[in-house]
Amino acid sequence: MRVTKKNLFDNVQNELATVSKAFAHPARIAIVQHLLKTNACINGDLVAELGLAQATISQHLRELKDVGIIQGSIEGTSVSYCINPLRWEEIRNMLNQLFDQFTSCGDNCC
């Protein structure tokens, strides 16, 4: 493997990286924010809201779905997406666990 030697790292490290990657694009942040605001929305809404093509939005939605951040349910011809509450908490805890590890470095700081 040339790129991303995942085997060198443990599960927590890979999970944190995977989750972060899902948030690592402004369009996906915008999608998540929109879902947070509306509680649920359909692909079409997002195409109108953001200035991206339908195929692009669909691709971003899939990436968010792949890591479990959002979930979708078919609603007639359209698909309604929303935040996955359990996964949301899980990710929040995972990040908090990382961020809480910082203890003011006192005199050891550089």
Added chain:
Amino acid sequence: MRVTKKNLFDNVQNELATVSKAFAHPARIAIVQHLLKTNACINGDLVAELGLAQATISQHLRELKDVGIIQGSIEGTSVSYCINPLRWEEIRNMLNQLFDQFTSCGDNCC
């Protein structure tokens, strides 16, 4: 512009995406974790700790430095890196602000 139409998104969205991207690689997570544990460390330690080439580590350190997560100070011939406390708080708050926006979706869920 073909890729990442940043102009479509606001500052918060782009900032969150940029910060997330910095965390979006297991090697960079590992580096940050190592810094959290040791409070400060030098490039050479990391080359031994992780199984990556010196050039690769140096590159990852630069990406973390570019978004301000870490900072380095020259210490003789080597460079000591550590977490940037202010930026760390800033990022923590930025993420909390996102994650706190979720309110249990009740019956609106999908």
Added chain:
DNA sequence: TTTGTATATTGCAATATTACGATGAATGTA
């Protein structure tokens, strides 16, 4: 000055991501 040590940078190959038009699949409606 020369040598050694530690880190940064450059250049390149392999791979991944982003974006979108075109097309396909599924469902609702005339």
Added chain:
DNA sequence: TACATTCATCGTAATATTGCAATATACAAA
């Protein structure tokens, strides 16, 4: 049945990321 609507997927072009060898830079010691 025929057609429209909505979303997913495929194929492809442009760009970004990852990883490393080679090289450059900076500094300390001999």
